[in-house]
Amino acid sequence: MTDDRDEGLEQRRKRLTAELAGKRTDDAAGVAREEQSEASRKGMALGLKISSEFIAAIAVGAMLGYVLGLVWPASKPWGLIILLLLGFCAGVLNVLRSVGMVAPSPFSEKDEANKD
Template identity: 40%
Template sequence: MTHGADDKPEKPSSSSDGDLAGRLSRLDEALKRRSDSTTAEGGGSRFSRADASGLARAVRLSSEFVGGVVAGGIVGWLFDRVLGTTPWGLIVFLLLGFVAGTLNVMRSAGLVKGPGGDGRGT
């Protein structure tokens, strides 16, 4: 792809410049209309409130589950270190942590009634 000395870029004609300017102004107007309608609809944000609420609930539920498993693992590990029952304490308490985490998630989601019988965990 070499260009010789005789190759010169073509100059756009004045009629194509006018056409280009008209297209550019129409595009600018269309973008302004679209921008204004998007800002009015969603406040200019990319995510709606329902998305943010759903994300917050997902983070809360997953942290409750992971917290139960991690707590069970730590208690089981400590149990093994103190009593020398490796690896049985860790296995048993990891399973108990899994069950507790699952139960906490189900309570928070409203699928299981809480200890008070009101449908909530607290």
């Protein structure tokens, strides 16, 4: 009777060990999927940040050029054109700084040093 009981316990232990190994592989696959989705979310956030900074710089340049044309009518077309191009250049510079291809602004480094 004890032999049957020992054999039953041994079979149950083997079955539980196999189930536990299966759960561990499922957990490892879940962790890998979570890491991949986290990397994807970070990439999406960076893309949205870069695009919004680029569009905002162009919009601010265009609005300032338009206002300049209203305040000073002699600069009507040229103020808008020049400030729109300056906004575009500022947007490109912001994108390059965000990506890390251009050194950050010295003014932003001073601000970050004062916060600490």
